[in-house]
Amino acid sequence: MERTYYGLSQMAVRDCLRDAAIGIKDVDAVVYGIYNDIFEMAAIPEHPLQGIIGMTNKPGIRVTNGGATGAYAMHCAYAWVASGLYDTVMVLGVERATDCFDFESMTETPEVIKTIGWSGDTFFERELGWTASDSYAEVVLAYMDDHPEDLKPEISAKISEILCQQAKHNPFAQRRDEVVTAEMAMNSRYVVYPFKLLEMCVYSEGAGALIFASEEKAKAIARNNGKAPIWIAGVGASNEHSVAGPDYTRHKYMGRIWSDHIAAEKAYAMAGITKPVQEIQVVELHDAFIKQLQITMGEMGFVPIGRTDALVEEGIMTPGGKVLVNPSGGLTFGGHFVGGSNIFSTWSARREMLERGFARGLIHGTGSTVSQYGVVFVLERS
């Protein structure tokens, strides 16, 4: 209510520049992550931002890739810097989902779901009632067909509780004051089977900004602001087919999230990682749905596919476990302001790496129908 996406953008840019201790004149180019034109009620929603964030007469590009918009915006910024085209690039992710309003139920949520519903295949699927939730549920249910012993209800409920507790330490978590126990999550109502209300992300509004810089510039910024730079050691991305079929190399195999698997594989190869559970200390994972979080952790090699309940049963992500997963509270408790969500995740991983001295972190983004898009970054601390 208090801010439009213009105002949210200015707030994020101001705070990002202050943290980096640079001025906007030091930034060569900007990449905007804004998912859905309909949320912002504007085609080309980034155009009014260029001037008000102080980037007049500089290059700017807008990225929109479903839920993975923020991660793909970062992917673009990385490529711009790595190619040597620009030295310092800002990524600005922003979204205002809840201006959408359903005048029948007099609530925002159904209209937000409807807006995202325009993202489904418009010829063959949308008119069947396609939603983001039922689309991801298809993947999870197909995974459960293949692995009926995994994804036990009490495990996803426990993960929801863990994320809720972790959100208490994040000043920007939008559901920081909420208390969700495993029992409450377990007993919350189904939205789309097998997804329960307290085991899924909440669409929201917000903005986040990051600075991507060349090695020389990053070191200069670090000298200036006194904070160690975080290096991008690995990048991977993959988009699957959108139509279902048994062969994942030709179509979407519904029981897996190959996009996450392939993206992680590429990022690990680039970063020289062979045992992620031993080599990565903090993961900020795009938890659109808790059960999807579990499968994605399997696809990224932290637990075996078919045994993702080990995340809790073997204490891998429970407090004090081998990997700190979503210390921000994730999108479930942090809030899912789509274009900015992966940027928010990156902010959190960087914070944990700086404050706790972790050597490596991982950022993940997922999006589009049937978890079609996957992006993974491996981060390293100096």
Place this chain on the structure above:
Amino acid sequence: MAGEKVQKVIPEHMIPPVASEIVERGGERYLQSNEAMFTFYKRTKGEFSKYFLGLRDEMKIWGVRCPKCGIVRVPPFQLMCPDCDFCDLKWVEMPHTGVMNSTPPITYFAHSLFQSWVPFGRGRVVLEGAGTALPVHVFTTKGVLTPFIFKKGTPVKVVFRTERFGKPTDIFAVPLAELSEAQKKKSPLMETDLDFSAPVEPKVGAATGAAKASYAKALDLLKELAVGVTKSPRAQHNLAGWTRRIAVRTSSGDFGLVIAEGRLSVTDKTPTGTPDLVMVADDPQLFVDWLTFKEALTNAIIAGKLWISLNREFTTIFKLDRLPRSVARDRG
């Protein structure tokens, strides 16, 4: 035609009036207004026209076969095979039976365009001979759709709607096991060939001592909830603009719930006249469980413990499900 009701691309009841209002937050005043972003289309189905005309006029399902690799894709979502140097594909007529590609999701909370369908299933059927899966609605002829009727590999048959528009909704799938031999053989099978009998309100059993105690406890908790709603802005927001008279029958007695003007009221008797919704539960304990955060009403319906008279009233169930949590959150 004069007097004929014309269906609009945007249903008129969804269109809000031109209006604006001031909302106060943190001592500041903010202006918000009712707006819409709309675009009308005359959109071509282009290369997919044969497929959609097949559904609408021929009651046939067309797929495309690659002459090089042999894969048959249904729906025919492309003209050329990208795996075989973009060679042209050949149209093939498909059988109407196949198996579920995977367990289909069932939507309980839908947005306004699809709210009247809930609960509904959107699955993918691999028709015999196909190498991809066809997205379709899945239905059962046996009552409320629950998650365990369809799963990966369930044999199904595609059924054609009586009214067809050249859209994906012209067809749906039902379990083959629910069909008679004659229905299995008939092609095309029409929705009028199926028996979707109106669900009959179940009778409640005899009350046990435990159930009587649960009934009393449920009524007490419901009355507490009604008071809580009067003090909870979140709960009042949940109920805003909603009016329903609900009759609830249990083995230990009936009661009524009335939603009006952002409030909930509870009566020891069912409302007079025809209620908007009837709920039937043998064991009133499920209402205690709902109000003590042990099981949502939605989940009780899915589990078969609670019967409701109208699928479309799931929207009311969702509003009720939100109330205990909203009241608790505002209580702090």
